Amino acid sequence: MEEIFSGHSYQVQAEIKDDGPTVVCFDPWSNILDPDRPPFGLRYFSTNSINVIAIKSHGNHWYQREEMDEVVERINQRLAGRERVGYGSSMGAYGAINFSERLSLSRVLLFAPQYSPDMTRFPWEQRWQAEQTGLECRYDVVSEIAPIGGGYLFYDPFNSNDKKHADLITARHPLTPIKMPFAGHHTLDWFGQNRTISRLIKSMVFDIGREGEAIRDRRLDRPKIATYWLNLSAHYLAKNRPMLALQAAKRGTECEKGDLFLARHTYATCLYTHGEPEAAKRIWRSALDNPNETSRQRWLLGQSIVQHGWQELRGEFLETKAVAPA
Known part of the structure; x- marks a missing residue:
């Protein structure tokens, strides 16, 4: 060189x-x-x-x-x-x-x-x-x-x-x-x-x-790239078409290429917005329990909480809970 x-x-x-x-x-x-x-x-x-x-x-x-x-x-x-x-x-x-x-x-x-x-x-x-x-x-x-x-x-x-x-x-x-x-x-x-x-x-x-x-x-x-479906989902959300946004986000999780971790988070966000909080929380908990995904999931959740005003999620997912003494 x-x-x-x-x-x-x-x-x-x-x-x-x-x-x-x-x-x-x-x-x-x-x-x-x-x-x-x-x-x-x-x-x-x-x-x-x-x-x-x-x-x-x-x-x-x-x-x-x-x-x-x-x-x-x-x-x-x-x-x-x-x-x-x-x-x-x-x-x-x-x-x-x-x-x-x-x-x-x-x-x-x-x-x-x-x-x-x-x-x-x-x-x-x-x-x-x-x-x-x-x-x-x-x-x-x-x-x-x-x-x-x-x-x-x-x-x-x-x-x-x-x-x-x-x-x-x-x-x-x-x-x-x-x-x-x-x-x-x-x-x-x-x-x-x-x-x-x-x-x-x-x-x-x-x-x-x-x-x-x-x-x-x-x-x-x-259509095989998660990135395509994530941006399409964001486009539908901006157009106030939440069902199409949810469907596009789900397609993103089924891809084998692209940012699959972001795809799962986007799908969870759409589920939470669409009134399916437990399904969304299962996806977030799974990511937080994975050492390879924990750091980024916490950051993405923090961004979503600020963007959407979902303060009820902060205590459940982001704030460290004190452990009671034995």
Whole structure:
């Protein structure tokens, strides 16, 4: 592995084996900023014999630190004369398109990107408020740079914020939008869950025009992924259709792929809302009794209690009861 740059805010590593295209990867937002973690995309592309340069961010600051000037310079020096493809998800997808002009990217593969992290311009985006509040956006230029040559933008049209970002981006940049209904914000995970990501990426990097095969496979396979049913359930709840939400959540628990633990919690939440508290409590108790699920179940229950005002559940499930002395 070759180290291109190492600084306070970023580390850049590369694995370049031949003269073919190089994928430039940008880290997504993460709640686990382990400095020893591998950069996003580095392991995947290198093990699949695809040239890669991966930018690891040591913070969730949307690539706005001054070190990006040197990062860009080092990458350009290393990739002189090579074709480059930008790749990223969420914050990383924003980084890929935001620096596409300075990095001379020929095209980009974006999964649920943001148009801008500047909350003064887009106060409706509150999902990452803790990191974005007061962020100095010195490099925020998606709306100013020359339109990128091409690429793809994957997003869930039923995720209102992601749709707003996608519409703003495609209004300026001639990217092909790929709608993935009820994929949620983590659209990239869908391809990883059924192992079509390899074919999708290889076709987009090396064999432009055949990526439709992987996209069609993903669409046909979506009923097998719990994520699809969870987001569909949330959609029905927002439309005040609780029975359909319950049915969709139940389908999610029957899947073999996706976040099955969240699927069970969502189903329990729908049962409790639908007036079947004992059935819901059996699911929650089973999860809390499982050492592998206890921590996350407590967190999810805490979120549901706050969201729905179910304070009666706090004492039963979350508060530690004192044990009477013998």
